Amino acid sequence: MAAITAALLALLNHGDHLLVADCVYGPMRQFCDDTLTRMGIAIDYFPPAESADLSARLRDNTRIIYLESPGSLTFDLQDLPAVAQLARSRGIITITDNSWATPIYQKPLDFGIDVVVHSGTKYVAGHSDLTLGLLACSASLFERIKPTATLLGACLAPDDAYLALRGLRTLPLRLAQHQASALRIAQWLQQRPEVREVLHPGLPEFPGHSLAQAQLRGFTSLFSFRLQPGTEAARRAFLDALDLFLIGVSWGGYESLMIPLGGSYKDDPELRARRGLDDDTFRTSIGLEDPDDLIVDLEKGLAAWRAAMD
Template sequence: AIVPSGLAAVTIPLLTFVSAGDHVLIVDSVYHPTRNFADTMLKRLGIEVQYYDPRIGAGIASLIKPNTKVVFTESPGSNTYEVQDIPAIAKAAHAANALVMMDNTWATPLYFKPLDHGVDISIHAATKYPAGHSDVLLGLVSANEACWKQLYEGFCTLGCCSGPDDIYQTLRGLRTMGVRLEQHQKSALEIARWLEEQPSVAQVLHPALPSHPDHALWKRDFCGSSGVFSIVLNGGGQKAQHAFLDALTIFGLGYSWGGYESLAVPVFLGDRTIAKGSYAGPLIRLQIGLEDVEDLKADIQRGLAAAAEA
């Protein structure tokens, strides 16, 4: 199903597969608009929403109730990049007749194939890497054979169709997605490794780095990494976070990602209940675009110097 936005790719399957009185488990490191939809509309429709630790793995079985219909996953998690043990979660969910949905926007279908790992419904914000040029909003939802008919019926019933121009532009983007992603991956890894050596950076949250706590899981299930990850500044509060962002000249300030340009955004974890983490300083999410890596390093260096001064 092709829908008008990444968020629509989340809301349509949820509205299709859950009803009043059902229980839904959602990973605590989920994309914030997904959480907002669950906390407002799903709750208003009489659906019980519960958040769980992204690193729970097979332990999710202890949270599943008789009325649990959906386990919603997102791996790596938004902003903090915890990798979920999707096969273990899927096994536990299916044993209890619950469906597994996964937001797979970060890895794209090139670097992780959800349906092959037990996911029933795979969700993508095609706004990001498939479109790739920061000029279109689009979402994609795919399902396994058992769920496809119901998903398609829900999609038709809700009337959330995409415009032909948006679809055309995303098709255009798909033609170069493979080579773009390779470059995003290469540049992001080079910058992430470099950032690990900077004394003003306490931590780099990128699952493809051996230092990442979930690196082994990432290595087992994924065949690549994309261009978006976060850094933790070594101390300082919001003032240091804002000083870093204000000093940037190449990185734009923007909440989307997956386009050709580098972007930076402050990370706030205030709405989380479990995946709050214990971080040495404020978090900043970086999307590494297609610009020259040395230029990007120099720009980040400006940000780090400004944060240290603040």
């Protein structure tokens, strides 16, 4: 959020219009709705599926289009080259959150995006021991953003910088393992009768798979899946039976994580419906453990789910 807020506060002014993909990180949405609107900045959200042509949604005062591709709950993709081309033709700045893909598997600057933000807390750090926001852009935009970042106190400590550099040294190797294990487990989940749907951009059945193939050079550890409609007791039994998967909201470290998405946007049923979230949806980050062990753990969880449903 340090990178996101610095960029938006530096590049927006009272009376401007900000166009935002509807799949963005929850705190980013909260910052828009609570802080930017209070500053007199108009916010509109667009369905990610419309990203190939946003011309009808632009206003004369649109200053920034903000993207997150893929998103981090249901992994909606946006057409980065198309958005960048349209924005450049109108003098609009584009920003995208590239935390899911990392610079290894997606290079938004090559598509014409102006500013790229990352949660370095995730794959860059790689060990769940660092919080870090990263931002990449042209030198001219950096000179506009840097003073605001400094005034906000977004200054990285030396030890944290060291931890980020340490993580970068092994990032390609870790991502290769994350990708292989996550795809294997996603494909395994697809075959399970307890599972209704798997949301992973690397699967041919995923709605945005063709766009993922065009824009991404690989796939990472984070994806979601939907169990068959079940009871609260069955969902709890599934989670309680897991030993290797920890409950946690982050991703990108050694350990595998699992969170239920049923509580996401409970106070906004319309948004929840648009995002396709329900009580039977879970998000998982596949870590660096042996994937065979993780599959055994998931089998235990699904067995507990079945028992609770009987």
